[in-house]
Amino acid sequence: MTRTAVVxxxxxxxxxxxxxxxxxxxELGGSEPDxxxxxxxxxxxxxxxxxxxxxxxxxxxxxxxxxxxACPTYKATYxxxxxxxxxxxxxxxxxxxxxxxxxxxxxxxxxxxxxxxRPVLAELGFTTVRGHYVLDAQHDDPAAYDDWLAQVxxxxxxxxxxxxxxx
Numbered sequence: 001m002t003r004t005a006v007v008x009x010x011x012x013x014x015x016x017x018x019x020x021x022x023x024x025x026x027e028l029g030g031s032e033p034d035x036x037x038x039x040x041x042x043x044x045x046x047x048x049x050x051x052x053x054x055x056x057x058x059x060x061x062x063x064x065x066x067x068x069x070a071c072p073t074y075k076a077t078y079x080x081x082x083x084x085x086x087x088x089x090x091x092x093x094x095x096x097x098x099x100x101x102x103x104x105x106x107x108x109x110x111x112x113x114x115x116x117x118r119p120v121l122a123e124l125g126f127t128t129v130r131g132h133y134v135l136d137a138q139h140d141d142p143a144a145y146d147d148w149l150a151q152v153x154x155x156x157x158x159x160x161x162x163x164x165x166x167x
Contacts, residue, residue: 002160004029005064006036009071009082013040016139017103021070023142024101024132027149028066028156035060039081046084058088065160066097069121073104073133077116089124097159098124099152100131103139129155 004025010017018038025033037057045051061067069086071078100117102109113131121128129152138144 001031002029002065003063004031004033004035004066004068005061006033007061007067007069007082007085008036008038008040009069009079009085010038011040011079011081013038015040015072016136017070017072017101020103020134020139021068021101023140024070024099024145024149025066025068027145028068028099028153033068035064037061037085039085042085046081054085054088057085062089062094062096064096066099066156067126068099068101069117070101070103071117072136073102073109073112076109076112078102078112078120086120086124091123092125094125094127096126097156098126098128099156100128101134102131103134103136105136107135109133127159 006021006025008018008021022033045054071082098121100113100121102113102117110133113133118128118131132148134144
């Protein structure tokens with residue numbers, strides 16, 4: 001069974017970004033995510049290296065097979081909140097697949113997941129799929145994800161279960 005994690009870098013807790021990321025995790029992983037890290041609820045522990053909560057969250061995410069990393073688009077990139085969390089990961093080969101997801105108010109930043117978030121996830125050792133950008137107004141519309149999910153689902157499946165993908 002695929003162990004799925006969701007990491008959300010929205011500074012607002014329980015955001016549309018969280019709803020979108022959870023939807024994607026269910027669609028790609030086949031069930032509710034095992035780990036949900038809503039960084040807005042973590043607090044100042046992200047700013048200190050001796051906080052015991054953040055390393056535990058990093059370990060939980062690191063043990064996942066599939067990680068949906070989601071964030072709103074701020075100034076054409078991901079938030080500082082997400083950056084603080086991602087800085088805690090060592091750059092090392094990982095078995096996990098990471099799916100970059102970003103939401104934004106308009107189409108001007110549609111390449112942000114590919115140009116800003118996906119490269120940092122690859123640097124951290126995740127196998128990445130093509131990032132996806134969703135307009136805020138469409139965050140709860142399954143049609144906003146359909147084409148992307150159809151493209152990346154076979155990749156996720158083949159990486160996580162190579163024998164099953166060939167069967």
